[in-house]
Each structure stands twice: as structure tokens, then as C-alpha cells.
Amino acid sequence: xxxxxxxxxxxxxTSSGFTAITWQSCVMWALALGLLYxxxxxxxxxxxxxPIAFGIISANLPMTGLxxxxxxxxxxxxxxxxxxxxxxxxxxxxLGALTDFGPMLSQPRLIFLGAGAQVGVFVTFFGAHxxxxxxxxxxxxxxxxxxxxxxxxFLATKWAPHLLGTVAVAAYSYMALVPLIQPPIMKxxxxxxxxxxxxxxSRKVHPLEKILFPIISAMLLILLIPASAPLMAMFMLGNLxxxxxxxxxxxxxxxxxxxxxxxxxxxxxxxxxxNAENFLSPKVIFVxxxxxxxxxxxTASGILIxxxxxxxxxxxxxxxxxxxxxxxxxxAARVVHKVGTEADKRNYLLMYAMAPNIAGVIGTLIAxxxxxxxxx
Amino acid sequence: MEEVRAxxxxxxxxxxxxxxxxxxxxxxxxVMEVMKMEAEVFATADGTVAEIKVKEGQAVEExxxxxxxxx
Numbered sequence: 001x002x003x004x005x006x007x008x009x010x011x012x013x014t015s016s017g018f019t020a021i022t023w024q025s026c027v028m029w030a031l032a033l034g035l036l037y038x039x040x041x042x043x044x045x046x047x048x049x050x051p052i053a054f055g056i057i058s059a060n061l062p063m064t065g066l067x068x069x070x071x072x073x074x075x076x077x078x079x080x081x082x083x084x085x086x087x088x089x090x091x092x093x094x095l096g097a098l099t100d101f102g103p104m105l106s107q108p109r110l111i112f113l114g115a116g117a118q119v120g121v122f123v124t125f126f127g128a129h130x131x132x133x134x135x136x137x138x139x140x141x142x143x144x145x146x147x148x149x150x151x152x153x154f155l156a157t158k159w160a161p162h163l164l165g166t167v168a169v170a171a172y173s174y175m176a177l178v179p180l181i182q183p184p185i186m187k188x189x190x191x192x193x194x195x196x197x198x199x200x201x202s203r204k205v206h207p208l209e210k211i212l213f214p215i216i217s218a219m220l221l222i223l224l225i226p227a228s229a230p231l232m233a234m235f236m237l238g239n240l241x242x243x244x245x246x247x248x249x250x251x252x253x254x255x256x257x258x259x260x261x262x263x264x265x266x267x268x269x270x271x272x273x274x275n276a277e278n279f280l281s282p283k284v285i286f287v288x289x290x291x292x293x294x295x296x297x298x299t300a301s302g303i304l305i306x307x308x309x310x311x312x313x314x315x316x317x318x319x320x321x322x323x324x325x326x327x328x329x330x331x332a333a334r335v336v337h338k339v340g341t342e343a344d345k346r347n348y349l350l351m352y353a354m355a356p357n358i359a360g361v362i363g364t365l366i367a368x369x370x371x372x373x374x375x376x
Numbered sequence: 377m378e379e380v381r382a383x384x385x386x387x388x389x390x391x392x393x394x395x396x397x398x399x400x401x402x403x404x405x406x407v408m409e410v411m412k413m414e415a416e417v418f419a420t421a422d423g424t425v426a427e428i429k430v431k432e433g434q435a436v437e438e439x440x441x442x443x444x445x446x447x
Contacts, residue, residue, distance in 0.1 A: 201438075337413065337415075341415075345418065346418060348383040348384050354411075
């Protein structure tokens with residue numbers, strides 16, 4: 001009797017997951033716990049890092065079949081949500097509904113700063129390729145420099161799915177670290193005098209301009225780079241919802257319910273792709289390093305473009321605004337404002353910084369579209 | 377009479393002065409909230425606060441009059 005109880009207990013134990021734990025899964029759990037700490041305690045992009053981290057924990061539990069192709073639960077979230085390229089465009093619909101293009105339309109020349117920040121994306125692309133990543137991996141790593149989560153995920157899924165979790169974690173961590181990464185570069189590259197430059201008051205934007213902008217720019221940009229269509233079309237549709245002022249319910253749904261639901265499935269399935277096999281390779285260290293470099297170069301090139309414009313223009317641009325060209329919205333704009341007020345407490349750069357910031361989002365979308373067409 | 381105007385569009389978060397208070401140039405008199413960020417608005421001259429034109433929580437546009445100061 002005692003014997004048979006013992007043997008059934010043993011069989012419960014041997015069929016449990018405990019016997020199948022490997023050191024690799026322990027490393028992944030430790031990483032996930034670290035991310036949970038950053039998300040919960042330090043409030044690092046918690047809306048994404050928290051579900052990503054839990055996805056990592058779940059997917060690295062042995063014998064669950066959660067990521068088994070065909071019927072695993074998390075695999076189905078991944079396959080139908082991300083691999084099918086549905087969720088990132090839905091997130092962009094919400095971002096469009098949240099975005100006010102007003103500051104950008106009132107200072108159109110600041111758009112160039114948003115374009116300038118894409119230099120980091122391409123420099124890192126070439127850099128990553130030089131040190132041995134293939135073209136599609138290099139493109140995926142470069143786009144981290146654009147500081148745009150959904151775009152990074154979109155591109156990674158298409159071209160380097162084995163790097164998906166890694167680049168997503170790198171992108172979201174660096175976005176949370178923008179207030180630490182950017183200011184030293186910004187201060188190094190500008191003089192006290194330049195940081196004190198005050199911008200001219202911006203012109204008022206007519207409501208009709210705001211309605212026409214998403215329609216016209218969606219058509220023009222998609223005609224120019226057809227591969228950017230899935231993200232661009234949804235982004236501009238969301239913005240048209242907002243600016244038309246006649247579909248308040250759709251604006252609310254896009255900004256809140258729809259985007260929140262999409263974010264849950266995005267986070268957990270991105271996390272679930274991070275298994276030990278994909279993540280515990282020396283390449284990953286390079287991905288994080290190159291991603292950081294991409295951020296730095298993007299920040300610097302935005303500032304340089306602003307200084308370049310100042311050589312020719314009578315109305316000087318505060319070069320700090322160039323740093324807002326990375327599309328971490330609105331974090332990068334806040335950082336610009338903060339560094340600006342340190343030099344002159346009456347210099348209110350926030351709304352001006354939103355111009356390159358928003359332009360940076362469009363710029364990163366275009367850069368992703370360029371990569372997709374190049375790699376075809 | 378000096379005027380303190382809103383440097384950006386946003387909400388009045390905190391009013392750090394009362395009518396009749398003595399203020400000096402560059403004292404923070406109002407804290408605004410713009411895109412979840414606090415931004416201080418400073419007195420434009422030495423003097424006494426003549427009139428506060430806004431309430432806490434009120435939405436203001438760039439250039440709206442916030443406070444007048446008797447110099």
C-alpha cells in the first residue's frame with residue numbers, strides 16, 4: 001500500500017515539469033524577473049515590458065506546449081496576431097488617434113529634424129551588416145534606432161523572427177532609458193548659447209489642414225513607398241478619426257479599448273518568442289550594443305541637421321530639438337524641454353519638440369518601408 | 377502693470393501665489409501641466425500680484441493672460 005502511494009507520487013513528480021527544468025530556462029526566468037522588476041518598480045514602459053516578461057516566463061516553462069506550432073495557446077496569439085501582421089497596424093490606428101499633428105504643421109521645417117534622426121537607423125544597418133549580421137537581421141537591428149516599438153516588431157516579424165523578442169526588449173528598454181541616454185549627447189553637441197535659443201511663436205493651424213493632412217500624406221507616402229502601407233494607412237486613418245471630429249466613439253475605441261487589447265496580445269506573444277535557444281547566443285549582446293549605438297547616432301544626427309539648417313536660416317532653430325527626432329513619443333520631446341529649461345528656465349521647447357518627434361514616427365515608418373522594399 | 381501669459385497650451389496645475397502677494401522677477405507663480413509634464417511659469421517683474429485670471433485645473437491656450445502684476 002505504502003509502496004504504491006510512493007510510486008504514484010514519484011510518477012506525478014517525474015511527469016511534472018520540475019524534472020525538465022534546464023539551466024537555460026532558469027537564465028530566461030531570471031531575465032524575465034529582471035524585466036518585471038524594471039516594469040513594476042521602475043515603471044519602465046510597464047504596459048509592454050510586463051506582458052513581455054510574463055510571456056517569457058510562461059514560454060520557458062517546460063512541457064507546456066504553449067508555443068507548440070499549430071495548437072499552443074501563445075503560439076496562436078503569435079501566429080494570428082503578430083506573424084499575420086495584424087496587431088502592429090492596429091496599434092498604429094490607436095497611435096494615429098492619439099497624435100496631434102498640429103505642432104508639426106505649424107513648424108513644417110522641423111520635419112527635417114525627424115528625418116535626420118533616421119540616419120542612426122541606416123548607419124546601424126550598415127554597421128551591423130559589417131560585423132556579420134545578414135541584411136535582414138541588420139535592418140531589424142537598425143530600426144531600433146527609430147525608437148518605435150510596433151515598427152520594430154513589424155519589421156522583425158517579417159525579416160528576422162528569431163530576433164523578434166530581443167529587438168523588442170531592446171527597443172522598449174532604450175525608450176524607457178531615453179532620459180538617461182540622450183542628455184549627455186545633447187549637451188556634448190550643443191553650446192550653452194545654442195541651448196538658450198528661443199523659438200519664434202508658432203502659427204495657428206487651421207482645422208481643415210489637420211483633416212487634409214492624414215488624407216494627403218497617406219496617399220503620397222504610400223504611393224512613394226508602397227511597402228509602408230499597412231502601418232501608414234492605419235496610422236493616418238486613426239488620425240483622420242481624430243481630426244474629423246465626427247466619429248468620437250471610434251476615436252475612443254482606437255485610443256483605448258482596441259489599443260489596450262492589442263497591446264496585451266502583442267506583449268505576451270513577443271515575450272513568448274524569447275526562448276533560450278533564440279536568446280542565449282553571443283549575437284544578442286551585439287544587438288543590444290548596436291541598438292544603443294543606433295539611439296545615440298539618431299540623437300546626434302538630428303542635432304547636426306538642426307545646426308545645418310541654422311547655417312542657412314535667419315530664424316535659428318534650437319538644436320536640442322533635433323534630439324526629439326527619435327520617435328519615442330512624447331518622452332524624447334520631454335527630454336528636450338527639460339534640457340532646454342536647464343539652460344534657460346523660460347525656454348518652453350516642449351510643443352516645438354513635438355514636431356520632430358511626430359515627424360520621427362513617420363520617418364521611422366518610411367525607413368521600415370524602405371527596408372521592406374530593399375529586402376524583397 | 378505687467379502681464380504673465382501662458383507660454384504653452386495646457387492646464388493650470390497649481391497657483392503658487394495669491395492676490396496681494398509680493399513677488400520678484402523670476403519667481404515661479406504658476407505651475408502648468410502640459411502633456412503630463414509640469415512647467416513652471418515665472419513672474420515677469422518685481423511687484424504685487426494684482427489679479428489672478430485663472431483657476432487651478434483650467435485649460436488655457438498659448439498666450440492667454442494668467443496673472444497681472446502691479447509694479
